[in-house]
Amino acid sequence: MKKIIRLVITGGIIGSFIGFNIAIFCSLFFKTAYFVPSSLYFVLGHSPFAVLISELLWILIGVVFAAANRVFSIEKWSITRQTITHFLITYILFTPIAVACGWFPLNFHYLFWFTVEFIAIYIIIWFGCMIKTKYKINKLNETLKQNK
Incomplete structure (x- = not known):
């Protein structure tokens, strides 16, 4: 809770x-x-x-x-x-x-373009998060290699 x-x-x-x-x-x-x-x-x-x-x-x-x-x-x-x-x-x-x-008003035209924009923004943010995560993983792997 x-x-x-x-x-x-x-x-x-x-x-x-x-x-x-x-x-x-x-x-x-x-x-x-x-x-x-x-x-x-x-x-x-x-x-x-x-x-x-x-x-x-x-x-x-x-x-x-x-x-x-x-x-x-x-x-x-x-x-x-x-x-x-x-x-x-x-x-x-x-x-x-x-x-x-x-x-936007609730009709098909606006809902369609909202969906396209939502998907585009989602993909951009997703790629940014993936790049950031990969950077952190590589940094952590380097630290682990140095500590061996």
């Missing part, structure tokens, strides 16, 4: 931090006259309620990705099975949150 609580808190804090900073960046980048906590379609009259709902959605996104990462700690699974399971969990749980955030 402690692990689940820690996972929810950690994921929520990270999701909130990333979401808030993206919102600040987008508000500055698009030179809005006011802070836009989520998509322009989602902002409800610039109210604190919009910020609260955005915050809860950011927290939920963080929890989804933190929980999905637990798949990679299942040692008896192959990396392929872990990756496919992680992809499916994140895609299935993240997509409705993205719709709730107002990032």
Whole structure:
């Protein structure tokens, strides 16, 4: 139970931090006259309620990705099975949150392009993580060879 609580808190804090900073960046980048906590379609009259709902959605996104990462700690699974399971969990749980955030309307055209973007970003992040992991493994192997 402690692990689940820690996972929810950690994921929520990270999701909130990333979401808030993206919102600040987008508000500055698009030179809005006011802070836009989520998509322009989602902002409800610039109210604190919009910020609260955005915050809860950011927290939920963080929890989804933190929980999905637990798949990679299942040692008896192959990396392929872990990756496919992680992809499916994140895609299935993240997509409705993205719709709730107002990032795209729920129709086939937008869902198709969201899926293409999600897959592309997932592959880029996956390759980055694999390169980082291979680097760590090589570094560890060098250290082990030197200690023999």
